[in-house]
Amino acid sequence: MTNIAVIGLGIMGLPMARNLVKAGHAVAGYNRSPERIEQLVADGGRAATSVADAVADADVIITMVPDSPDVAAVAGGEDGIIANAKVGAIWVDASSIRPDVAQQVAADARAAGLRPLDAPVSGGEQGAVDGVLSIMVGGEASDFEAALPVLEAVGRTIVHVGPSGAGQTVKAANQLIVAVNIQALAEAILFLEAYGVDTDAALTVLGGGLAGSKVLDQKGRKMLDRDFAPGFRLALHDKDLGIVTGAAREAGIVVPLGAHVAQLVGSTVAKGDGGLDHSGLFKLTLAAAGRE
Structure with missing residues (x-):
């Protein structure tokens, strides 16, 4: 003990x-x-x-x-x-x-x-x-x-x-990957719904192929159900993407997808949705397509 x-x-x-x-x-x-x-x-x-x-x-x-x-x-x-x-x-x-x-x-x-x-x-x-x-x-x-x-x-x-700080650097990379995956999943579900596909069946088969990911497994159902009860809040992911973009700038590198998704997450938070789960980024994707 x-x-x-x-x-x-x-x-x-x-x-x-x-x-x-x-x-x-x-x-x-x-x-x-x-x-x-x-x-x-x-x-x-x-x-x-x-x-x-x-x-x-x-x-x-x-x-x-x-x-x-x-x-x-x-x-x-x-x-x-x-x-x-x-x-x-x-x-x-x-x-x-x-x-x-x-x-x-x-x-x-x-x-x-x-x-x-x-x-x-x-x-x-x-x-x-x-x-x-x-x-x-x-x-x-x-x-x-x-x-x-x-x-x-x-x-x-x-x-x-x-050494000290390396854990946080790897976590920043993790948050970059997760955010880009969430946005890609949001766009894919919007695409599937626009064509009237059986989304449950579609996510099952997508999850078994190269498109499969833990993001799909954990966040796909939340998007389909429009259930954005927080598991990890958008406000915190917004903070983490600020770490990513700031650290990238200090390192003299560019992260184009990361910077774009950071803007999308920041916009969602600015709209008052910072308390939602980060899968709530789907709301902004729906709004951009006129499908709120």
């Missing part, structure tokens, strides 16, 4: 914390919304009253918060991770943030005697619930090996991809 602190019990963080409890670990959870803490307690976790309280006795700390400023906020300050975690604790940041911010907070944490890993995840809410997330990990190889038994309680494909 390992003492684990989970900070951020949202759509992804809460099921991850629950799986850690199921695996036999002692899990303390902290979240700005107390009802999420209560749900963890009902499943056998402990309610922490602050970040400092959560991390005080933790061997492993996992953060799952929305954006770069949120990670910096929970890391720093008198109540933060760096000031209150014990020396030698492993800090796994599972948030999706800018690679340069990941490098900076890792340097600050390492200077304080912590063992930081940037370990963003892919797989959406269902992947978190099922404990089969894909986890791309940046940091020291020895720290990765030490954290692996804990990560195996929440993920299936867990790969060390390089």
Whole structure:
């Protein structure tokens, strides 16, 4: 049994914390919304009253918060991770943030005697619930090996991809691929519906061929049903595509499809749909074709 602190019990963080409890670990959870803490307690976790309280006795700390400023906020300050975690604790940041911010907070944490890993995840809410997330990990190889038994309680494909910041770079690439696939799927379903094809049958056969993907498997039905209850919110994907386009510019490269889809996602968010699942990008595709 390992003492684990989970900070951020949202759509992804809460099921991850629950799986850690199921695996036999002692899990303390902290979240700005107390009802999420209560749900963890009902499943056998402990309610922490602050970040400092959560991390005080933790061997492993996992953060799952929305954006770069949120990670910096929970890391720093008198109540933060760096000031209150014990020396030698492993800090796994599972948030999706800018690679340069990941490098900076890792340097600050390492200077304080912590063992930081940037370990963003892919797989959406269902992947978190099922404990089969894909986890791309940046940091020291020895720290990765030490954290692996804990990560195996929440993920299936867990790969060390390089030094601090590398995990976030790979996650940005993941979000680029996912966004382009969602837009392609949206256009394909619009095309099928325009010709009156049996869309259920069409997606079944497409899913079995080269066009098949996890995006098709997980998002096709949501588009057909116009059910955009959030598994991963458009507002967060908008943030992630901002990371992609900004990092591409810094690297001196162009990502034409990524830049175009980033504009489409941004437009959807600007229309007030940022709280929808990212499959809700289909709404903009329908509107452009006059088929809202």
